[in-house]
Every structure is written in C-alpha cells, then in structure tokens.
Amino acid sequence: MRLKLIQVGLGNHGQGVGEHFVLASRDFAYAGLVDINRSAVTEYARKNKLPESLCYTDHEQAFREADADAVFISAFSPVHYEIAKSALEHKLHVLIEKPFVLSLEEAEELNSLAARNRLNVMVNQNYRYFATVIALKQTLQSANLGRLSFVQSEFFYGHEGKPYQKTMDNYVLLEMSVHHVDMIRFLLDSDIAQVTGKTWNTPGSGYAGDPHVHAVYQTESGVNVFYLGSLLAKGAATPWEGAWIFQFEGGAVHLDDLGDGYGVYIADGRTKSRIGFQAQELGGIHGVLAEFAASIREQREPKISGADNMRTLAALLATAESSKQGKAIRLIPEG
Ligand SMILES: NC(=O)c1ccc[n+]([C@@H]2O[C@H](COP(=O)([O-])OP(=O)(O)OC[C@H]3O[C@@H](n4cnc5c(N)ncnc54)[C@H](O)[C@@H]3O)[C@@H](O)[C@H]2O)c1
Structure with a gap:
C-alpha cells in the first residue's frame, strides 16, 4: 500500500x-x-x-x-x-x-x-544519494592511501536568486553550502567540531545575505576541510556537488574532472585513474523518498533525520557567527 x-x-x-x-x-x-x-x-x-x-x-x-x-x-x-x-x-x-x-x-x-x-522528520539532503557522492565515499573507505592529511572543497555558480533568496540571511550558507557541509559529515563520518569562517557580499549584488563563503571546518576526527563557495561566481561553474580533493599520505582522491570527465579519481604524482561506478537504482531524491517511506513503515528514525540535520545546521550557523566575531567557533568541546 x-x-x-x-x-x-x-x-x-x-x-x-x-x-x-x-x-x-x-x-x-x-x-x-x-x-x-x-x-x-x-x-x-x-x-x-x-x-x-x-x-x-x-x-x-x-x-x-x-x-x-x-x-x-x-x-x-x-x-x-x-x-x-x-x-x-x-x-x-x-x-x-x-x-x-x-x-x-x-x-x-x-x-x-x-x-x-x-x-519522523527527514531532511532532503539529496546529495548523499548522488551516484558520484556514493562512489566517492566508497573510494575513500577502500583506497588504502594511509592517513588523511586534509581536504579541499570548492563550489562556484552564478545563480539568479529567487526573490525570497535575495532577502534572506546567510544566503549561500543555508541555500547551498548546506549540501557541501552535509557532504563533509557524510563522507568523513564525523561531525564538525570547530569552524573558522568568513562570509562576504559584493557591493550592489542585490542580496541581503552574503553570497560568498570561505571556511575551515575541523571534524571531530581531527581533519581540516578547506571550503570555498559562491553562488555569485563569474566564469566556469563547478557541478552542484563541487570539486573535492582528499589528500592522503600515499595519494589523493578527487571528485572533479581530471581529463576523463567529472567523476572520482585516485591520483598520485605520476598516475591518475578514474573510478567507474554505476548509476544508483534509487539515486538522488528517489533514494530519499524510499528511505523516508521505509522509516515510516519500519517505525524507526530515518537517515538524515531532523536530529542528524541539526548538526549540519549548527555548523552553518557557526560559520556565520565566526565571520561576525572574527574568531573560531567551537561546536564540540575539546578532549
Ligand atoms: N534539494 C535540492 O537540491 C533543492 C534544489 C532547489 C531548491 N531546493 C529548496 O526547495 C525549496 C523551494 O525552492 P524553489 O526553487 O522551488 O522556490 P520557488 O520560489 O520557485 O517556489 C517556492 C514556492 O513555495 C510557495 N509557498 C510559499 N509559501 C507557502 C506557503 N505558506 N504554503 C504553500 N506554498 C508556499 C510559493 O508560492 C512558491 O510556489 C527551498 O527551500 C529550496 O532551498 C532544494
């Protein structure tokens, strides 16, 4: 039924x-x-x-x-x-x-x-169900490249904002970076423990809330993620998921186009290989709807519940706060 x-x-x-x-x-x-x-x-x-x-x-x-x-x-x-x-x-x-x-x-x-x-409350963080993002997570888990040193993530897009987006606070953070910060938590299986961030506007942009952000997210597992995002970027756009580099001791995992199309690559100084992956049977929002329905039928908490998503939201709002205060904001106490 x-x-x-x-x-x-x-x-x-x-x-x-x-x-x-x-x-x-x-x-x-x-x-x-x-x-x-x-x-x-x-x-x-x-x-x-x-x-x-x-x-x-x-x-x-x-x-x-x-x-x-x-x-x-x-x-x-x-x-x-x-x-x-x-x-x-x-x-x-x-x-x-x-x-x-x-x-x-x-x-x-x-x-x-x-x-x-x-x-049940579930939030549509549909990027967790993208085939690229699932392949990236599987590659990170299986690549065997040693310790993860740091991560870089970039997102650029020249978006024509909706009227409601032009008047809202924390525009880029809440409307777009919400996907990328949620991806950090999902890909690294770790919450954001601390953020140092800066958001800013372009004079005369027509947006009340800042369209650009740069932040350093430190995960509970101790990894620094350097993130740069803009919804008011000129020039070439990145795909919605962004361009990512995970730098390990023995090589790097990329989500980017390193010459053979946008996808997941493993690279070291000399070689690079693209990781093949199959389209998901229930990819994107198909997967979200299936999980939401299963959680209702099985009377259990959904993946990406409201409680889980509060930790993504907390990291985004802490980014805005860090920008205002000009200092790092701690979300999870040290030690
Ligand atoms: N998950 C994703 O990848 C993704 C992509 C795009 C947009 N979104 C989100 O989807 C939402 C809608 O975005 P959009 O691009 O469709 O915006 P939109 O401005 O095109 O449409 C919003 C609609 O909401 C309606 N609305 C406003 N108040 C309402 C109310 N009280 N009751 C009923 N309807 C009401 C408006 O009349 C309008 O039709 C936003 O929260 C946006 O962040 C998510």
Whole structure:
C-alpha cells in the first residue's frame, strides 16, 4: 500500500521534484497538493492529470481535511518551520527540503514535537544519494592511501536568486553550502567540531545575505576541510556537488574532472585513474523518498533525520557567527 502524501510548495523545485520523483515513486500517492499561489497548484495538477479536488491554497486546511500519512515541504525556506510545525501538530510525518529551518531553536522545537508524537522528520539532503557522492565515499573507505592529511572543497555558480533568496540571511550558507557541509559529515563520518569562517557580499549584488563563503571546518576526527563557495561566481561553474580533493599520505582522491570527465579519481604524482561506478537504482531524491517511506513503515528514525540535520545546521550557523566575531567557533568541546 502506498503512503498518502501532501506536497506543500509547487514552485520551481517543488514541481520538478513532484514530476520526476513523487509521481514516479512506488511508495507514495498524492493525498493533497498545496501552494499559496492557486495557479501554481492547479497548473501542476492539470499538467499531471491529477484531480482538482487534491488542490489547496492553505496548508492548515489540507492537513485537516485530506487523509494523509505524511507531508513533503518544498515551499520556500523561510516558511519551512511554520508548515512543519503544523504538519506535526496534525500527526503527519514530515519530509522537508533543505535548509531544514533557519535557526537551531526552530530545529530543536520541531525535533521535540516529532519525538513526543512518535513522528519522523527527514531532511532532503539529496546529495548523499548522488551516484558520484556514493562512489566517492566508497573510494575513500577502500583506497588504502594511509592517513588523511586534509581536504579541499570548492563550489562556484552564478545563480539568479529567487526573490525570497535575495532577502534572506546567510544566503549561500543555508541555500547551498548546506549540501557541501552535509557532504563533509557524510563522507568523513564525523561531525564538525570547530569552524573558522568568513562570509562576504559584493557591493550592489542585490542580496541581503552574503553570497560568498570561505571556511575551515575541523571534524571531530581531527581533519581540516578547506571550503570555498559562491553562488555569485563569474566564469566556469563547478557541478552542484563541487570539486573535492582528499589528500592522503600515499595519494589523493578527487571528485572533479581530471581529463576523463567529472567523476572520482585516485591520483598520485605520476598516475591518475578514474573510478567507474554505476548509476544508483534509487539515486538522488528517489533514494530519499524510499528511505523516508521505509522509516515510516519500519517505525524507526530515518537517515538524515531532523536530529542528524541539526548538526549540519549548527555548523552553518557557526560559520556565520565566526565571520561576525572574527574568531573560531567551537561546536564540540575539546578532549
Ligand atoms: N534539494 C535540492 O537540491 C533543492 C534544489 C532547489 C531548491 N531546493 C529548496 O526547495 C525549496 C523551494 O525552492 P524553489 O526553487 O522551488 O522556490 P520557488 O520560489 O520557485 O517556489 C517556492 C514556492 O513555495 C510557495 N509557498 C510559499 N509559501 C507557502 C506557503 N505558506 N504554503 C504553500 N506554498 C508556499 C510559493 O508560492 C512558491 O510556489 C527551498 O527551500 C529550496 O532551498 C532544494
């Protein structure tokens, strides 16, 4: 039996995810569609031959009236908290787009509410399910190159921000670096213990929050990750996952294009070889939806739960704080 899902937020990303992933899912069937913009929701239903009776413009009404098990929140980031809170109050499991919410207090409140009601909260950190990222993690675990000395990660993209992105605080951190910082935690199986960061703006950019960031993330396992990211970059863009180098004693693992296309490579001073990998059967958001459904059916915490994701959010907000204070911010006490 498919689980019944209400999707809230049918803008650019919401419609794309709906069409390519939710409608293709063996685990979910729509119980409702919500967007405050009536034409967005009715147009989405019409295009995909879904009944108009599924359409709402008010999430509270949908949560009250539709018979559902879960909600997928793909509305824009500043309303994630209020919609998730309402969903949990209506006893619905929640899958929520990144960034989970905008503050640790909001995350804490939602996680406690979910725990009290025995409901699942999962955050769509879909990059963990990319074939490239899975291949990179497998290579890091099997490469046998000795001790890891340090990591470098770069991301550049000239993004035309949405109106909500132009006014939000911590723009690049919460909208983009959220993927890369979550990748650090996932790839190294270690939380961020300390961050020294700087974010900045380009005068006249049109963004209230900084679009550029440089940070050093030190993991609990003692590895330094040097990260540079920009959503307002001119020139060549990196792929969404970014370009990464893991420097080991005996060689390096790259996620980049070292001449044979973007992918995972093992290299030393003399040779480089590209690691072949297969497309994932449940890659990207297919994997996220499958894990969310399995966690509901098996009554267990999902991978990338709200509690897990709070540690990614904490590292991002600490980056902004470090930039303001001009000093390192410790997230996990030493020793
Ligand atoms: N995981 C990823 O790779 C990825 C990629 C792109 C965007 N996103 C995230 O998806 C979210 C949406 O991004 P987008 O690009 O679609 O933005 P968008 O501005 O194109 O669309 C947002 C939609 O939310 C709707 N909305 C706003 N408030 C609402 C409310 N209270 N109830 C119902 N609907 C409401 C708007 O009407 C709009 O249709 C953001 O949080 C963004 O960070 C994630």
